[in-house]
Structure formats: structure tokens, C-alpha cells
Amino acid sequence: EAQVTQNPRYLITVTGKKLTVTCSQNMNHEYMSWYRQDPGLGLRQIYYSMNVEVTDKGDVPEGYKVSRKEKRNFPLILESPSPNQTSLYFCASTQRTGQPQHFGDGTRLSIL
């Protein structure tokens, strides 16, 4: 089954404790993205990757890092999480620009 898998689905943690949200897709897609969704603000892109070792900033990259060492994986790293990063996070992938994006089920992060 074609899917985008995110882990964990839920996480409550404290300010400053490094965390990683993993994202994996099994569709051999080249493009992957991370979004955060906040009430009233919709979906905002954090980072995206056009291929292995190729990443670029989206609209709200501050406080986040990403890596793309393998085509299928695109982890989101919060080196020093802060409460304003409490949000619902979605990973998405697509074969190429102009194609539908496939979203993971989301990760709800709470930073205390």
C-alpha cells in the first residue's frame, strides 16, 4: 500500500530537549516536504527536498533542520524545541512538481 509514514504520532516534551520526527514514503517519490498546521493559519511549509541531499527552506524554517540521506526518508529535527513549535506536523511526498501530494497522518507535538 502506497503511504507516507510519520513517527511518532503524538509527543509531549519539554523545552530544549532535541527531538526528531521521522517520515518515510514507499512510493519512490523524489519530492518531500514538511508542513506545520496551526489554527487559523492553514498549512505552512517548513522545508522541502527535491532529491537526495537537496533540501531548501520553505516559509517557516526557523528552529528546524532536515536531512535527506536516502530517497525514502526525510526526518524533521528540532534541535532545541520551544513552546511556539507546538503544532500539528505533516510530511508529504510527490513524484514531481504538479503532481498530487500524499500526506502522512500527522504528528502532534506539544512543547512545554
Place this chain on the structure above:
Amino acid sequence: GQQVMQIPQYQHVQEGEDFTTYCNSSTTLSNIQWYKQRPGGHPVFLIQLVKSGEVKKQKRLTFQFGEAKKNSSLHITATQTTDVGTYFCAGRYSGAGSYQLTFGKGTKLSVIP
């Protein structure tokens, strides 16, 4: 950066009534996609519009792309409770960073049975 404005933010309708959400960009879009997110779920792709003036239909849903490729709309005829969710448009601009999709803030649809 580029912005896609989407209105209304919320819409409550009686079951059987029609519903429309609108998206507008100040600059020309390369294409526009529409997604639906059910409560507690993730966005799911509905359709993509590419051509100026394009109109596409999916059962009770009608999608339009403006002649200037700056605006788009989604119209649902005779809403049903299964239509409940948030509808997002997502525009793509040509040129540098053209992989980026800019999402509207969404329209949350509630259907009263």
C-alpha cells in the same frame, strides 16, 4: 512571499444547501490544487487545475480556475454530512522555488443534518 487568500474561513450550511469557497492570488498561478481534510485526518488531494478558465467536476463538486489564473473556486451542490471538513486550495507559482505549494488558510465546512 506569495500568498493565497481563501474565504470564507468558516461556513455552516444546512444539509442540502450549496457551498462555495474561493481562493485568490495577487499574482498569476502556474496551477492550483484542492485538498480536503476531514476532522482529525490529513489533507487528501481532490483535483488540480492547470489551464486558464478550466472547469472540472467530480460528482457534486465543481472546481473552476479563473481566466487570469489568479483565482479559483470549489462549489459543492446539495451538501451532505460526508462533506464535512476543511477545504484547502494550494497554488503553485512558476519560476524559482516552483516546487513550493502555497496553501490558503482553508475553509472549514460544517453541515447541519
